[in-house]
Amino acid sequence: MQQLLNGLFIGSIYALFAVGFALVFGILDRLNLAHPAVFAASAFIGIELVTVGGLPFWAALPAVAVVGALLGLIVERVAFRPLKGRADAHFAGLISSIAVAGMLIALLQWRYGAETRRFPADTFPATRFDVLGAQVTLLQVVIVAVCLALVAGLTWLVARSRLGRGMRAVAENPTAARVLGVNVDRVTATTFAISAALGAVAGALFAMNVSSAQLGMGSAIELKGLAVIVVGGMGSLPGALVGGLLLGVAEVFAVQYLGSAWRDLVAFALLFGILLLRPQGLFGGRKARQV
Amino acid sequence: MFTESTVTFIALGAIFAFSFYAVLNAGQLSLGQAGFASVAAYTSVLVAPDPDVVGDVPALLIALVVGAAVGTAAAVVLGLPTMHLRGVFLAIATLGFAEAVRIFLLNAEWTGGAQGMSVPKIVTPAIAWMVLALVAYWFWRSGPTRYGRALEAIREDELAAGAMGIDVGRHRLGAFATAGAVAGLYGVLWAYTVRLVAPADFGFTAAIDGLVTAMVGGTTMFIGPVVGSAFLTVIPEIQRALGVEAGWIRPFVAGLLLLVVILFLPGGLAGRIPRRIRVPNLGGGSGGSDAGSDADGGSTDLRTREHAPRGDVVARLSGLSKDYGGVHAVRDVDLEIHSGELLGLIGPNGAGKTTLVNMISGLVAPSSGEASVLGVTAGRTPVHRVAAAGVSRTFQHSKLFDRLSALENVLVGGHLVTRPTLLRRLAWLPSARRDEQAALTHAARCLRRVGMLDAATARAGALSYGDQRRLEIARALAADPSLLILDEPAAGMNTVEAGELAHLIRSLADDGLAVLLIEHNVGLVRQICDRVVVLNFGEVIAAGVPAEVAADPRVVEAYLGTEA
Numbered sequence: 107m108q109q110l111l112n113g114l115f116i117g118s119i120y121a122l123f124a125v126g127f128a129l130v131f132g133i134l135d136r137l138n139l140a141h142p143a144v145f146a147a148s149a150f151i152g153i154e155l156v157t158v159g160g161l162p163f164w165a166a167l168p169a170v171a172v173v174g175a176l177l178g179l180i181v182e183r184v185a186f187r188p189l190k191g192r193a194d195a196h197f198a199g200l201i202s203s204i205a206v207a208g209m210l211i212a213l214l215q216w217r218y219g220a221e222t223r224r225f226p227a228d229t230f231p232a233t234r235f236d237v238l239g240a241q242v243t244l245l246q247v248v249i250v251a252v253c254l255a256l257v258a259g260l261t262w263l264v265a266r267s268r269l270g271r272g273m274r275a276v277a278e279n280p281t282a283a284r285v286l287g288v289n290v291d292r293v294t295a296t297t298f299a300i301s302a303a304l305g306a307v308a309g310a311l312f313a314m315n316v317s318s319a320q321l322g323m324g325s326a327i328e329l330k331g332l333a334v335i336v337v338g339g340m341g342s343l344p345g346a347l348v349g350g351l352l353l354g355v356a357e358v359f360a361v362q363y364l365g366s367a368w369r370d371l372v373a374f375a376l377l378f379g380i381l382l383l384r385p386q387g388l389f390g391g392r393k394a395r396q397v
Numbered sequence: 398m399f400t401e402s403t404v405t406f407i408a409l410g411a412i413f414a415f416s417f418y419a420v421l422n423a424g425q426l427s428l429g430q431a432g433f434a435s436v437a438a439y440t441s442v443l444v445a446p447d448p449d450v451v452g453d454v455p456a457l458l459i460a461l462v463v464g465a466a467v468g469t470a471a472a473v474v475l476g477l478p479t480m481h482l483r484g485v486f487l488a489i490a491t492l493g494f495a496e497a498v499r500i501f502l503l504n505a506e507w508t509g510g511a512q513g514m515s516v517p518k519i520v521t522p523a524i525a526w527m528v529l530a531l532v533a534y535w536f537w538r539s540g541p542t543r544y545g546r547a548l549e550a551i552r553e554d555e556l557a558a559g560a561m562g563i564d565v566g567r568h569r570l571g572a573f574a575t576a577g578a579v580a581g582l583y584g585v586l587w588a589y590t591v592r593l594v595a596p597a598d599f600g601f602t603a604a605i606d607g608l609v610t611a612m613v614g615g616t617t618m619f620i621g622p623v624v625g626s627a628f629l630t631v632i633p634e635i636q637r638a639l640g641v642e643a644g645w646i647r648p649f650v651a652g653l654l655l656l657v658v659i660l661f662l663p664g665g666l667a668g669r670i671p672r673r674i675r676v677p678n679l680g681g682g683s684g685g686s687d688a689g690s691d692a693d694g695g696s697t698d699l700r701t702r703e704h705a706p707r708g709d710v711v712a713r714l715s716g717l718s719k720d721y722g723g724v725h726a727v728r729d730v731d732l733e734i735h736s737g738e739l740l741g742l743i744g745p746n747g748a749g750k751t752t753l754v755n756m757i758s759g760l761v762a763p764s765s766g767e768a769s770v771l772g773v774t775a776g777r778t779p780v781h782r783v784a785a786a787g788v789s790r791t792f793q794h795s796k797l798f799d800r801l802s803a804l805e806n807v808l809v810g811g812h813l814v815t816r817p818t819l820l821r822r823l824a825w826l827p828s829a830r831r832d833e834q835a836a837l838t839h840a841a842r843c844l845r846r847v848g849m850l851d852a853a854t855a856r857a858g859a860l861s862y863g864d865q866r867r868l869e870i871a872r873a874l875a876a877d878p879s880l881l882i883l884d885e886p887a888a889g890m891n892t893v894e895a896g897e898l899a900h901l902i903r904s905l906a907d908d909g910l911a912v913l914l915i916e917h918n919v920g921l922v923r924q925i926c927d928r929v930v931v932l933n934f935g936e937v938i939a940a941g942v943p944a945e946v947a948a949d950p951r952v953v954e955a956y957l958g959t960e961a
Contacts, residue, residue, distance in 0.1 A: 137485045137488075184656070185656065188660050189659075189660070192663075193799075194663070196484060196485070197426060197484065198659050198660075198663070200426065200485065200488065201608070201612060201655065201659045202655075202656055202659045202660060204605060204608070204652075204655065205609075205652045205653070205654075205655035205656035205659065206652065206656060207652070208605065208609075208648050208649070208651060208652030208655070209648075209649050209652035209653055209656070210652075211648065212645040212646070212647075212648040212649035212652060213645070213649065215644060215645035215648070216645040216649075220644065325600075325601045325602070328601075329492060329493060329496050329601075332489045332492070332493070333493065336486070336489060340485075367500075367503075367504040368500075368504065370496075370500050371497055371500050371501070373493075374493045374494070374496060374497040374500075375497075377489070377490070377493045378490065378493065378494075378497075381479070381482060381486065381489075381490050382478055382479075385482065385486065
């Protein structure tokens with residue numbers, strides 16, 4: 107039981123991170139590899155807001171989301187918008203987002219140095235609960251609640267709101283959407299901003315959970331995020347949520363039964379299994395290849 | 398400024414970048430090279446004999462051979478199950494592989510974990526540059542061969558490459574295996590340079606560095622990786638010379654460079670170097686005036702094909718149907734195409750014409766019925782086999798290899814009738830040169846036949862619309878087909894151009910080819926076709942000689958609607 111809960115805690119962070127990936131891929135058909143850099147950057151910025159700015163954790167989280175959204179806008183403007191209309195935009199976007207990610211991490215190194223940064227010990231009350239015989243900290247409860255609320259909010263947004271209708275129209279056919287009066291550029295930019303804001307909150311929560319942030323934390327979770335969206339079905343939001351939770355639980359059980367050294371292999375085992383057996387993912391529909 | 402180690406690292410960086418170049422040049426993004434390199438490095442360090450016993454250089458040589466072999470094997474093992482993945486999925490799968498290898502090496506006991514294993518330092522700048530020269534030699538010599546052009550064609554348009562008879566799967570796997578071998582060489586050299594094999598040197602960052610180097614240098618010219626590596630290795634040196642000692646500058650500049658290159662210089666730094674293409678001199682005028690006089694077979698260095706005698710059936714469709722989720726695109730079509738016949742296929746938009754020819758050329762599998770084309774069953778045979786049987790086609794929307802020259806496009810079209818020259822070119826045999834020359838002459842003849850020899854060196858993507866259509870015909874002709882399918886070749890041409898085109902198409906059928914012509918211009922079809930088939934809502938509504946068909950009330954109705 108304890109293991110299952112621990113898996114769900116870490117899994118909900120994976121899910122929140124991967125939902126950002128999936129959102130951009132599902133709607134714009136682009137893989138944004140700068141997403142992990144935003145994740146790392148917001149962890150550092152979150153720590154700075156708490157230690158230097160003196161913000162309480164509650165206030166720092168929305169602030170981080172705003173910073174993340176701004177970073178998302180920058181990524182879209184710099185790495186993706188100039189490629190619009192190019193035949194190799196798919197491929198080029200992958201590379202240009204890697205480039206922006208590299209620059210962002212370099213800037214972090216310049217600003218914060220290469221050492222690990224920590225949240226102050228008293229940022230969060232160390233309250234504990236007993237749930238069905240398992241130990242749960244207040245922080246973990248908050249993490250799960252925030253992640254689930256954000257994913258649920260996003261799902262509602264995409265399914266119900268006017269913006270979400272625009273997003274789905276763009277996903278279906280950008281040209282037709284433009285003809286019908288959807289401001290495709292604005293929808294695209296907003297999608298990137300929302301995606302990055304989710305990634306930013308995931309980064310701050312992740313750093314909070316282990317109470318530290320490192321430059322390499324982005325690339326460590328990047329591969330897991332990719333595994334999650336492949337498992338869930340590229341671009342599927344519920345797929346990313348289920349995939350994230352699944353990965354978190356699978357990792358915790360791998361640690362228990364195989365040893366902690368093999369934890370990180372779980373993601374790749376899942377990734378390969380799905381790619382070979384069901385490339386469209388658990389929740390993805392198969393897109394017909396066009397002649 | 399150029400210390401010994403800088404010089405060595407330029408060579409190492411270039412070799413690693415070549416392993417990315419190998420796949421990027423074929424249009425695949427693989428991020429697994431660091432995985433191949435580490436597997437190769439660890440294995441060869443374990444297997445290679447002690448340098449104190451056999452001497453430094455022999456030990457390194459053995460290690461390099463082992464490394465290249467292990468790298469190739471790793472690439473093939475990963476490639477076989479993942480080659481059907483495209484684009485992003487291949488990148489993710491290979492990245493996952495590299496990361497899985499790294500974690501495995503980190504945790505296995507024989508590898509020394511994070512500390513790695515220590516290795517003697519053997520590699521000198523001379524050795525590193527010799528290996529680089531060898532690798533660069535491979536890419537230099539393989540570029541302008543049948544194999545090299547096939548890879549470029551796959552990069553530009555996989556579907557069209559398959560329709561030209563290129564076995565896409567095998568070529569992609571070949572490129573992947575090459576990447577594995579080169580990455581293996583890099584892994585071994587790296588170990589014997591830095592005296593250590595450790596998992597940290599083969600992580601995600603290393604893969605990105607290799608990718609950056611390859612992209613910045615350029616992925617369409619064999620010299621690209623060397624340019625890229627020299628450029629990126631020298632940056633920290635310049636930085637040091639200027640007295641700036643911040644660790645973040647190099648990754649920042651590398652990222653910025655990559656961004657600038659991908660946004661503004663898609664061909665990389667080496668893409669600025671113009672490609673040199675020699676157009677063979679065919680003698681006589683270069684115009685299209687003598688079209689028809691130099692049909693295929695003029696050269697003895699080409700493979701020749703057996704063509705069916707005039708009047709034989711080259712394609713027989715029986716009950717051919719295709720449904721797309723309840724929509725009957727093509728319904729129960731029976732049709733025979735004979736050699737030497739020019740058969741027109743007309744019908745309103747959405748009548749199923751393109752679906753029908755996609756089935757005949759093997760791109761689309763029929764839902765029911767059978768298409769027996771030149772002895773193969775289209776739809777159950779891979780596209781490149783259908784092409785090898787003698788089917789060649791153009792596409793409704795031009796599918797040229799845009800970044801290649803017109804002549805190179807036609808050379809790719811000649812894939813099936815030219816001989817492989819890669820190995821002989823590596824060994825510098827004169828017969829390779831002869832065969833390449835024969836292929837060039839053949840391609841130039843095909844260009845001349847459509848009247849485009851003057852545009853031989855132009856980039857296909859930069860040609861006018863009408864020229865692109867004609868170039869596609871030349872490319873299709875280069876395969877020396879028995880059945881030529883032309884999907885709306887006159888679309889977008891003016892009357893004069895269309896008239897010339899009609900003349901050309903007629904002359905092809907007179908040479909004995911079976912030609913299936915899809916066309917909207919009914920006048921053109923009436924003027925040149927021997928027989929016309931009319932398709933409406935996926936069904937054949939009329940067939941026969943043009944004059945009869947044009948008078949058929951059902952045809953008039955399909956085109957103009959019922960009389961009110």
